[in-house]
Amino acid sequence: xxxxxxxxxxxxxxxxxxxxxxxxxxxxxxxxxxxxxxxxxxxxxxxxxxxxxxxxxxxxxxxxxxxxxxxxxxxxxxxxxxxxxxxxxxxxxxxxxxxxxxxxxxxxxxxxxxxxxxxxxxxxxxxxxxxxxxxxxxxxxxxxxxxxxxxxxxxxxxxxxxxxxxxxxxxxxxxxxxxxxxxxxxxxxxxxxxxxxxxxxxxxx
Amino acid sequence: xxxxxxxxxxxxxxxxxxxxxxxxxxxxxxxxxxxxxxxxxxxxxxxxxxxxxxxxxxxxxxxxxxxxxxxxxxxxxxxxxxxxxxxxxxxxxxxxxxxxxxxxxxxxxxxxxxxxxxxxxxxxxxxxxxxxxxxxxxxxxxxxxxxxxxxxxxxxxxxxxxxxxxxxxxxxxxxxxxxxxxxxxxxxxxxxxxxxxxxxxxxxxxxxxxxxxxxxxxxx
Numbered sequence: 001x002x003x004x005x006x007x008x009x010x011x012x013x014x015x016x017x018x019x020x021x022x023x024x025x026x027x028x029x030x031x032x033x034x035x036x037x038x039x040x041x042x043x044x045x046x047x048x049x050x051x052x053x054x055x056x057x058x059x060x061x062x063x064x065x066x067x068x069x070x071x072x073x074x075x076x077x078x079x080x081x082x083x084x085x086x087x088x089x090x091x092x093x094x095x096x097x098x099x100x101x102x103x104x105x106x107x108x109x110x111x112x113x114x115x116x117x118x119x120x121x122x123x124x125x126x127x128x129x130x131x132x133x134x135x136x137x138x139x140x141x142x143x144x145x146x147x148x149x150x151x152x153x154x155x156x157x158x159x160x161x162x163x164x165x166x167x168x169x170x171x172x173x174x175x176x177x178x179x180x181x182x183x184x185x186x187x188x189x190x191x192x193x194x195x196x197x198x199x200x201x202x203x204x205x
Numbered sequence: 206x207x208x209x210x211x212x213x214x215x216x217x218x219x220x221x222x223x224x225x226x227x228x229x230x231x232x233x234x235x236x237x238x239x240x241x242x243x244x245x246x247x248x249x250x251x252x253x254x255x256x257x258x259x260x261x262x263x264x265x266x267x268x269x270x271x272x273x274x275x276x277x278x279x280x281x282x283x284x285x286x287x288x289x290x291x292x293x294x295x296x297x298x299x300x301x302x303x304x305x306x307x308x309x310x311x312x313x314x315x316x317x318x319x320x321x322x323x324x325x326x327x328x329x330x331x332x333x334x335x336x337x338x339x340x341x342x343x344x345x346x347x348x349x350x351x352x353x354x355x356x357x358x359x360x361x362x363x364x365x366x367x368x369x370x371x372x373x374x375x376x377x378x379x380x381x382x383x384x385x386x387x388x389x390x391x392x393x394x395x396x397x398x399x400x401x402x403x404x405x406x407x408x409x410x411x412x413x414x415x416x417x418x419x420x421x422x423x424x425x
Contacts, residue, residue, distance in 0.1 A: 036237055040230070074330035133412045152411065156413045157415070
């Protein structure tokens with residue numbers, strides 16, 4: 001990754017202040033530029049929802065992995081090489097025909113970084129944080145997800161140390177898809193619980 | 206602290222607005238703030254959790270500034286509180302940058318590796334242990350917490366009852382950020398019925414909240 005941005009003229013006051021903090025800490029020898037670079041590169045290129053999607057697809061094709069994921073998601077993530085900050089205590093909650101799960105953090109923006117990356121802006125926003133615990137059906141409807149009236153909705157407020165990920169249901173009509181193809185169906189929003197996996201029209205066998 | 210950060214159940218914030226194809230960081234400086242925080246956490250510098258200071262951001266500013274602006278404010282506050290940075294030091298660097306001076310560059314592969322290791326699997330998740338006062342299935346009442354200290358007991362459940370679902374391993378208390386102690390307590394996932402939380406809404410869903418034992422008491 002290029003370090004060109006270190007030499008551009010700062011634009012906004014926030015950018016200036018952020019650069020000033022980094023400059024001060026690097027000048028003092030308290031942190032290094034490459035340490036900051038590695039985190040940026042990890043979240044831009046490696047640590048994102050693709051990881052969670054791989055876990056979900058694995059759970060769909062491998063009942064033993066699914067069992068491990070639901071029993072100890074931290075270990076199930078670690079066996080795929082995923083873990084670390086904001087994922088030290090992972091719990092996976094499973095959608096079924098009767099139960100739909102979704103995650104939120106009403107107090108800040110807790111999110112399972114190692115398997116979903118950094119959270120989207122809407123997840124950190126006051127509308128989602130305030131409304132998801134109180135009127136989830138309305139919020140899900142705005143996301144285009146209309147659940148049957150008899151479906152039990154469970155909203156997990158990650159207010160302490162556990163970070164949650166949703167295991168969505170494998171869509172019908174995907175029996176002929178292999179694990180790699182299934183990964184493509186699993187979006188970030190499916191693992192937050194504001195969407196369910198959809199098979200593109202004409203794509204299913 | 207009963208601050209604006211504690212948003213669960215509040216009304217009037219409007220619709221959720223998703224952004225298609227959202228990048229991890231919208232501007233390079235946001236990624237730098239995230240990276241600076243993690244680089245600090247990988248060292249022995251006592252920077253600590255940012256939540257206490259984020260909750261102390263003045264209400265109007267909290268609502269009109271972004272997530273990474275909150276991080277920046279809290280990082281500055283924590284570093285000042287720990288005596289790592291002195292008054293005016295950041296302001297002086299702002300002036301130097303505005304005058305065209307570049308951000309200094311320093312490399313240390315060992316420190317970069319230690320920082321990168323924060324995003325790698327570490328120890329197994331701790332088992333729940335056997336120090337729990339309440340049992341799975343038991344009905345518990347949430348205390349009417351009204352402390353000015355940092356805490357993680359949302360307002361929307363205080364004083365109400367729920368059912369213990371899962372036992373959680375002991376973890377350091379959020380209040381340690383104020384007290385300077387290293388106290389720990391076991392935790393619980395407690396299930397609440399929306400009809401108990403908001404009786405006039407006419408909803409019927411479950412809300413599951415993770416709570417330290419210190420926030421709970423026996424029902425009745």
